[in-house]
Every structure is written in structure tokens, then in C-alpha cells.
Amino acid sequence: MTDLRHRTAAENALRHQHSDDKGSETEGRADRDGASDTEGKQDVPEVPVPADDTPEVLNKALSGLSSRWKNWWVRGILTLAMISFFFFIIYLGPMVLMMIVLCVQIKCFHEIITIGYSVYHSYHLPWFRTLSWYFLLCVNYFFYGETVTDYFFTLVQREEPLRILSKYHRFISFALYLTGFCMFVLSLVKKHYRLQFYMFGWTHVTLLIIVTQSHLIIHNLFEGMIWFIVPISCVICNDIMAYMFGFFFGRTPLIKLSPKKTWEGFIGGFFATILFGILLSYVMAGYRYFVCPVEFNNDSNSFTVYCEPSELFQLQYYVLPSVLQSATGWTTVRLYPFQIHSIALSSFASIMGPFGGFFASGFKRAFKIKDFANTIPGHGGIMDRFDCQYLMATFVNVYIASFIRGPNPSKVIQQLLALRLDQQLHIFNSLKAHLIEKGLLPAVEEAA
Numbered sequence: 001m002t003d004l005r006h007r008t009a010a011e012n013a014l015r016h017q018h019s020d021d022k023g024s025e026t027e028g029r030a031d032r033d034g035a036s037d038t039e040g041k042q043d044v045p046e047v048p049v050p051a052d053d054t055p056e057v058l059n060k061a062l063s064g065l066s067s068r069w070k071n072w073w074v075r076g077i078l079t080l081a082m083i084s085f086f087f088f089i090i091y092l093g094p095m096v097l098m099m100i101v102l103c104v105q106i107k108c109f110h111e112i113i114t115i116g117y118s119v120y121h122s123y124h125l126p127w128f129r130t131l132s133w134y135f136l137l138c139v140n141y142f143f144y145g146e147t148v149t150d151y152f153f154t155l156v157q158r159e160e161p162l163r164i165l166s167k168y169h170r171f172i173s174f175a176l177y178l179t180g181f182c183m184f185v186l187s188l189v190k191k192h193y194r195l196q197f198y199m200f201g202w203t204h205v206t207l208l209i210i211v212t213q214s215h216l217i218i219h220n221l222f223e224g225m226i227w228f229i230v231p232i233s234c235v236i237c238n239d240i241m242a243y244m245f246g247f248f249f250g251r252t253p254l255i256k257l258s259p260k261k262t263w264e265g266f267i268g269g270f271f272a273t274i275l276f277g278i279l280l281s282y283v284m285a286g287y288r289y290f291v292c293p294v295e296f297n298n299d300s301n302s303f304t305v306y307c308e309p310s311e312l313f314q315l316q317y318y319v320l321p322s323v324l325q326s327a328t329g330w331t332t333v334r335l336y337p338f339q340i341h342s343i344a345l346s347s348f349a350s351i352m353g354p355f356g357g358f359f360a361s362g363f364k365r366a367f368k369i370k371d372f373a374n375t376i377p378g379h380g381g382i383m384d385r386f387d388c389q390y391l392m393a394t395f396v397n398v399y400i401a402s403f404i405r406g407p408n409p410s411k412v413i414q415q416l417l418a419l420r421l422d423q424q425l426h427i428f429n430s431l432k433a434h435l436i437e438k439g440l441l442p443a444v445e446e447a448a
Contacts, residue, residue: 015317046261086236092223104214104382105211110205111375113132115372116132116202125187125199126187126193131183135179137176139177139211140443142173142177148166151296157417173343213390217394220397223404226285230281231395234273234277236278237273238269238272238353239388241268244268245265246264246265251264257361259360266350274343274346280330288305292307292309311335312341313336318332329419345395349392352393353392360383387438403443
């Protein structure tokens with residue numbers, strides 16, 4: 001019996017020794033594979049949660065309320081303040097709106113990059129923050145340089161330095177980006193390659209989402225401020241009304257990424273936003289200040305928004321479907337055609353817009369943070385407020401290009417004026433022959 005116990009103990013010792021040897025061999029193999037594999041298995045450090053910066057006045061005034069109602073009042077008061085500020089910058093004109101869009105873009109980029117830097121800084125790797133801002137500068141130079149050339153052609157042609165920058169704009173943009181690319185390659189550090197390329201991708205995805213979309217917002221603004229104000233207002237309305245319906249009536253969870261979002265809030269926000277979009281469009285479509293394209297006046301060196309409104313912004317009669325006729329007793333209604341387009345805009349803001357928020361929620365959950373920042377008490381960071389707006393900007397730009405905008409004669413003339421004189425003469429003769437063939441110009445008899 002004693003021999004049996006000794007033999008069992010010896011077998012167990014051998015098994016443990018074999019297991020230890022195998023573990024040591026595995027560890028040795030991992031070490032030989034390099035630290036780059038190890039870095040991929042390291043846990044991502046959690047980003048510090050911003051402290052509550054709710055104004056002390058509100059904290060004292062709402063101290064007797066539960067956290068749920070306190071948050072409701074804080075969000076409501078700050079929402080009214082932001083809406084008032086939004087009306088104020090609309091009053092200041094399109095140039096101020098463009099500057100605000102640029103400021104929001106920079107702040108959103110800062111909030112996302114700060115999260116990346118919190119992860120990146122713990123590894124003491126060089127140049128990430130500097131290169132991130134450098135790439136932001138390069139991308140903005142590329143996009144806004146194109147915009148300046150398109151919309152301020154006469155001004156650009158008038159100034160020699162601007163004319164040179166415009167002519168070689170894309171080459172200069174590429175050279176700037178290539179410089180940043182080389183700087184990134186030179187900054188690579190042994191044993192941290194994977195993390196550095198991960199952060200390189202982080203920066204570029206952020207640029208794709210933030211800068212591209214803000215550039216599209218400004219393009220929408222040039223089509224007329226109504227194309228800027230109505231979509232943004234629809235997203236704001238949907239966010240507010242979905243919150244209100246969800247707060248008072250919400251019972252059924254909508255999506256796991258955002259446990260507080262409910263089907264009641266989603267459906268209530270949809271119908272409220274459709275109604276809001278139709279009413280807001282009716283009010284704004286009657287003012288040239290909102291419907292006219294934003295153009296740059298070279299004589300006064302300022303923006304102008306005066307024009308003869310297109311058919312899109314002229315009242316027309318529409319025959320109602322038989323179902324609505326029986327329900328309302330009306331046969332026809334008098335609407336602006338833009339109001340019909342506003343239904344598409346508000347529907348997208350209500351159905352697809354929230355997915356921008358869900359995407360942001362998934363991003364925040366990945367890094368275990370509540371908000372991107374604590375810039376706005378009760379709301380989080382600027383990115384928390386504009387996560388749905390960027391999807392909306394892309395949709396509006398695509399919608400205008402697909403269903404609204406036709407060829408722009410002014411841009412065609414700008415391109416013609418940039419050609420050589422012999423090329424301009426060739427186009428003139430070709431156009432003249434075409435108009436004669438169509439009967440729009442009298443035929444010119446050749447001299448005998």
C-alpha cells in the first residue's frame with residue numbers, strides 16, 4: 001500500500017514537471033516571437049471618466065430632486081441654451097455658420113483623439129498627437145482649398161499667390177500628406193509597431209468621419225441655408241422628442257448598445273420630427289435669406305443670399321390622396337415643393353440618424369466611458385451632440401446631388417475662363433454651331 005502511494009506521488013510529480021516544462025517552452029516561444037505579439041494582448045487602458053462639471057447654481061437649485069429628474073432639468077436647460085445660440089449664429093449669417101462648423105469639427109476631432117492619446121500615452125510612443133493634428137491640417141487644406149477654388153474663383157484669379165496655390169493645390173496637398181507619412185514611418189519604435197499602426201488607422205478613420213462630413217455640411221450650406229438649417233433642426237428635434245417620449249412613456253428597450261433608448265421614444269420621435277420638418281420648411285421657404293444659394297460677391301467681398309426663388313420654393317397646389325380627402329375633407333393643399341423633400345430629410349433624421357448615436361455608444365462602451373468629454377453639462381462632449389449630424393450631412397449632400405442640383409452655369413463659365421484662348425474659341429464655335437442646328441440662332445451665310 002505504501003509503495004502504491006509512493007508510485008502515485010511520483011507519477012503526479014512527473015506530470016507537474018512535464019506541464020511546467022511545456023509552459024516554459026511555450027513562454028520561451030512567445031518571447032522568441034517578439035514583444036510585438038505581447039503588445040497586442042495587453043489590455044487597453046481605461047480612459048478616465050470626466051468629472052461632473054454641472055454649474056454649481058444648477059446643483060443647488062436641483063438638489064432636492066432625484067438623479068433622474070435632476071438630469072432631465074439639466075439637459076432641458078442646456079438644450080434651450082444651445083438652441084438659442086443656434087438661432088443667434090443663424091442671425092449672424094453664413095460666414096459665421098461656416099466658422100462654427102469648422103470649430104465644431106476641430107473640437108470633435110480633439111475629443112476622439114484625446115481618447116486615443118489616453119491609450120497611446122501610456123506606452124510613451126513619440127509623435128502621435130503631433131502627427132494627428134498635422135494630418136488634420138493637411139486634410140482641411142485639401143478640402144477647403146477645393147471649396148475656395150470652386151466658390152471664390154474670381155477672387156482666386158485676381159490674386160497671384162492664390163492663383164498659384166489653386167493651380168497646384170492637389171500637388172501641394174499630396175506633398176504635405178507625404179511629409180506626414182514619412183514622419184510617421186520615422187517615428188516607428190521597435191516592439192510597438194502594431195500599436196502605432198493601430199493608432200495611425202485611428203487617426204485616419206477619425207479624419208474620414210469628422211473632416212469629410214463637416215466639409216459636406218459647408219457644401220450643403222452653399223446650396224442655401226435652408227439645406228443647412230432644416231436637416232440639423234430635424235436631428236435636434238428627433239433627439240429631443242425621442243428623449244421626451246422615452247422619458248415619459250418608454251417601456252420597451254430598442255437596442256442593447258443604448259439601454260435607455262426605447263421603441264416608444266423612437267416611434268414618437270419619428271412622427272414628431274416629420275410634423276416639425278413640414279412646419280419648419282413652410283416657414284423658412286418663404287424667405288429669400290434662407291432659400292437663396294450662398295454666393296460670394298466679388299465687388300463687395302462679402303457673401304450674398306439674394307436671388308429669385310426657384311420653383312422649389314414657390315407655393316403650388318397638390319391634390320390629396322383619396323384616403324386623406326375623406327379624413328380631412330380637403331381636396332387640395334397649397335404647399336412648397338421643398339416641404340415634400342423635407343419629409344425625406346426628416347424621415348432620414350428619425351430612422352437612420354439615430355444609428356450615428358448607436359455607433360457612438362458602441363465606441364464609448366468599447367473604452368468604458370460615459371461621454372466623449374464633459375464640455376456640455378448633462379450632454380457630454382460636442383461629439384455626443386453631433387454624432388447623428390454627420391450621417392445627416394452625407395445624406396443631404398447625396399440627396400441634393402441626386403434629386404435637386406442640376407448643372408451649374410457659373411461653374412462651367414469659371415472652367416471655360418481658365419482655358420487657353422484658342423480652347424475658348426474652339427468651344428465658342430462648337431456651341432455656336434450647336435445652337436444654329438437647334439434653330440436657336442439664325443444661320444450665318446458664308447461670304448461669296
